[in-house]
Amino acid sequence: MKKSLSQVLAIVIVSGLIAIGVNAFRADGIPLVEHWHDKVLNEQLAEGLPAVSLAQAKEAFASEAAVFVDARAPDFFELGHIPGAVNLPVRNFDQVFPRVKQLLLTAPRLIIYCDGANCEMSVELIDKLLMAGIAHVEIFPGGIEQWQAEGQPMEAGLTGSTH
C-alpha cells in the first residue's frame, strides 16, 4: 500500500510539473490564476450589449414590455423559467429559431437570459440572433439564479417551449 501511495504521489507531481511546464511554453497557455466571475461579466459587457438589471427585468416583466428568451436547454427550461419566457436553446438554434422568428421580430424588446452570471449561453444566443438580423436584444446577466434568489415568480413545465 505504501508503494502504491508513493506511485500516486509521483504521478500527481510529475503530471503537475509537465502541465505547468507545457502551459508556460505554449503560445495559447492560460494564466495560472484568473478571476473568472469578473472575466465572464466583462465578456458579457464587452460585447456592448445593453445589460438589464434585476430591477429593470422586474419592471419589464410586470409591464409586459418585453419578451424574455431563455437560452438554456429544454430540460432546464422545464424545471423552471421566468413566466411567459420563450425557450430558444442556443445549442438547437438552427432547429428552433424558424419557429419563433416571427414572435421575436414582432416583440418590442427581447431580454435574453440563461443560468446566471457564470453562463455564456446568453451571449452565444445574442451573437446568433444578431447574425439572424434580430438586433433589439438585451441581456439579463443575473439570469434565472438571481431571479429565483430574489423570490420572483417562476413557472415550470413546457409552456413557452418551442419543442
Added chain:
Amino acid sequence: MTEKHHSSSWLSHPTTALVARVILACVFIVASLDKIKHPDSFAEAVFNYQLLPDVAVNLVAIWLPWLELVGGVLLLLGIWVRGSIVVLSGLMVVFLGALGVNLARGLDIHCGCFISDSADPITVLTLFRDGFFLLLGLYLFWLYQIRRVEAKFSLVRIFKRDIVEN
C-alpha cells in the same frame, strides 16, 4: 460454492484484467487530449461547474488533463499500475461527485468530459457512463491492490524478464 469459484476465476483471468485495463486507460487518454489542446475551453467548463474558487479554476484546468494522460499511459503500459489505478479511480469519484451535484442543482452546463468546447450536456446517462468506468477502476483496484495480482503485458515485466535473461 463452485459457482462462486467459477465467477472469481473469470474475474481474475488475465484477459479480463487486460481488457479492463486497456478500456480504462484509453478512456482517460482520449478524454485528456481535447482538454490539453484547448485549455481555455476546458477552464471555462471547470468554472461552469461552480465547485471551485476562481483562483483554483485554471490550475485545475491545466493540471487535470495531464493527470488523466499520465495515469492513462502508465496504466496502458503496465508501469506503476497500482498507483495509476488509484489516481484514475479517484478522478472518476471526483467527476461523478461533480456531475451529480450539478445535475441535482439543475444547472445547464457542458459536461466537459471528452470534448471541452462543444455541446455535451450532463444527463443521467453521463452518470451511468462514468459509473461504469468507476466500476472498471474498482475492479482493477480489487485485482491488483487487494488480491495483489501482477499485471500481465506490462513493460515493467518485459524489462525485468530481459534483465534476468541477460
